[in-house]
Amino acid sequence: MKYISTRGEAPALNFEEVLLTGLASDGGLYVPEHLPTFSREEIAEMAGMDYPQLAGKIITPFVDDCIPADDLKEILNETYAEFRHNAVAPLVQIDANQWVLELFHGPTLAFKDFALQLLGRLLDYVLERKHQKVVIMGATSGDTGSAAIEGCKRCHNIDIFILHPHQRVSEVQRRQMTTVAGDNIHNLAVAGNFDDCQAMVKASFGDRSFLPEDRSLVAVNSINWARIMAQIVYYFYAAVALGAPARPVAFSVPTGNFGDIFAGYLARQMGLPVEQLIIATNRNDVLHRALTTNTYGRQSLEHTLSPSMDITVSSNFERLLFDLYQRDGAAIADLMRRFDHGDIDFNAAAMEQARSLFSSQCVSDEETCLQIANTWQECEYLLDPHSAIGVKAALESGLPPEVPVVTLATAHPAKFPDAIKAAIAGHEVSLPLHLSDLFSREERFSVLPNELAAVQAFMTENINA
Numbered sequence: 047m048k049y050i051s052t053r054g055e056a057p058a059l060n061f062e063e064v065l066l067t068g069l070a071s072d073g074g075l076y077v078p079e080h081l082p083t084f085s086r087e088e089i090a091e092m093a094g095m096d097y098p099q100l101a102g103k104i105i106t107p108f109v110d111d112c113i114p115a116d117d118l119k120e121i122l123n124e125t126y127a128e129f130r131h132n133a134v135a136p137l138v139q140i141d142a143n144q145w146v147l148e149l150f151h152g153p154t155l156a157f158k159d160f161a162l163q164l165l166g167r168l169l170d171y172v173l174e175r176k177h178q179k180v181v182i183m184g185a186t187s188g189d190t191g192s193a194a195i196e197g198c199k200r201c202h203n204i205d206i207f208i209l210h211p212h213q214r215v216s217e218v219q220r221r222q223m224t225t226v227a228g229d230n231i232h233n234l235a236v237a238g239n240f241d242d243c244q245a246m247v248k249a250s251f252g253d254r255s256f257l258p259e260d261r262s263l264v265a266v267n268s269i270n271w272a273r274i275m276a277q278i279v280y281y282f283y284a285a286v287a288l289g290a291p292a293r294p295v296a297f298s299v300p301t302g303n304f305g306d307i308f309a310g311y312l313a314r315q316m317g318l319p320v321e322q323l324i325i326a327t328n329r330n331d332v333l334h335r336a337l338t339t340n341t342y343g344r345q346s347l348e349h350t351l352s353p354s355m356d357i358t359v360s361s362n363f364e365r366l367l368f369d370l371y372q373r374d375g376a377a378i379a380d381l382m383r384r385f386d387h388g389d390i391d392f393n394a395a396a397m398e399q400a401r402s403l404f405s406s407q408c409v410s411d412e413e414t415c416l417q418i419a420n421t422w423q424e425c426e427y428l429l430d431p432h433s434a435i436g437v438k439a440a441l442e443s444g445l446p447p448e449v450p451v452v453t454l455a456t457a458h459p460a461k462f463p464d465a466i467k468a469a470i471a472g473h474e475v476s477l478p479l480h481l482s483d484l485f486s487r488e489e490r491f492s493v494l495p496n497e498l499a500a501v502q503a504f505m506t507e508n509i510n511a
């Protein structure tokens with residue numbers, strides 16, 4: 047399996063190479079040159095497979111001969127043993143034809159564990175084999191940082207540096223990062239905001255000369271192909287449980303960077319009968335505007351009750367555009383160049399195809415709270431604010447009653463206690479048992495000035511031999 051860049055100028059890579067790469071050298075994102083497909087018979091045979099087994103089936107063609115089958119199997123078994131539900135991704139019914147796919151039973155209570163638990167292990171496996179060590183650097187305003195740290199904490203060949211804006215992430219989110227013990231884990235609280243942190247990461251990827259010569263820099267944000275790949279699995283898992291391939295299902299996906307829903311699009315391209323993919327956004331609705339008005343443009347960031355979806359641009363959207371433009375890398379490079387300077391629109395054929403594949407809904411904070419309260423009243427099921435946006439969009443989708451709609455529940459409600467309290471007056475939600483001592487665990491982080499040189503100096507001093 048070869049991977050090619052959406053902008054057509056970077057060299058094609060194999061799986062191992064794409065794992066160790068972030069952005070392509072031409073500024074594009076890597077995608078598989080050809081997608082594997084599964085026949086109806088093959089999909090029918092997936093019924094009853096446990097999660098790691100199914101993951102092996104879906105992921106093997108992407109990994110190709112880069113990892114021997116037995117080793118991959120072991121990695122997948124270990125990865126999904128970390129989840130605290132035997133079903134790994136259980137389905138819960140909340141209304142006549144509405145289902146919730148709970149993706150929050152991993153160590154950090156958000157769906158990002160599905161990809162980052164696997165990514166950490168895959169990286170460590172290939173690095174061990176190559177006798178190579180790397181540095182991971184990332185900026186976080188919340189969920190990604192803790193999931194990346196949990197995913198890498200046992201990786202001997204990785205030093206991970208996660209920057210967060212000092213005193214600007216929630217206490218639960220900070221503690222999920224800073225209470226993980228390990229010499230290779232470095233939490234940096236930067237005296238600035240999230241954009242400052244992100245700018246430092248970007249600058250460091252642009253000029254890596256501050257690093258020792260034997261270390262390369264790896265990205266763990268959702269431009270990393272392996273993250274998308276891992277997320278394809280649960281679309282098959284849920285659809286097959288609800289009767290695919292005989293019965294098509296729809297998915298409603300709380301969307302920020304378009305990584306999660308792009309995996310759903312790939313599942314459909316791989317043969318899974320998907321009736322509809324619903325892009326559910328909060329007030330930061332760049333994708334909803336693109337689909338409804340054919341204007342793709344940045345607006346200023348709004349802070350909402352669903353902070354993990356507070357984005358102005360969805361970087362993975364470029365991967366879809368590549369397909370919508372018949373995989374014409376030069377056309378995508380041109381679009382993105384124009385997008386750097388202002389709003390763009392898409393050609394009629396691309397728009398028509400996008401609208402046939404996706405629908406979209408934008409959900410306000412008020413509607414989010416109402417949905418949390420309504421679902422609680424109707425079936426005593428507690429949604430987190432991100433998942434509530436998904437359920438609201440699912441209920442508004444207007445799909446025929448015979449189509450089951452699955453909302454991806456991307457976070458556990460205990461991660462967002464203030465939003466829950468606001469939605470259901472005074473309702474307290476407690477952390478799951480394995481995190482119940484989170485507030486008494488010892489924290490480790492370093493507060494650093496908002497200066498690139500200080501951050502980079504800290505990194506070079508703290509990289510393990």
Ligand SMILES: *Cc1c(COP(=O)(O)O)cnc(C)c1O
Nearest residue numbers: 189302303304305306354456457
């Ligand atoms: C990251 C995240 C999202 C958005 O996922 P994308 O892949 O960026 O679209 C939604 N909900 C939660 C809880 C998240 O952490």
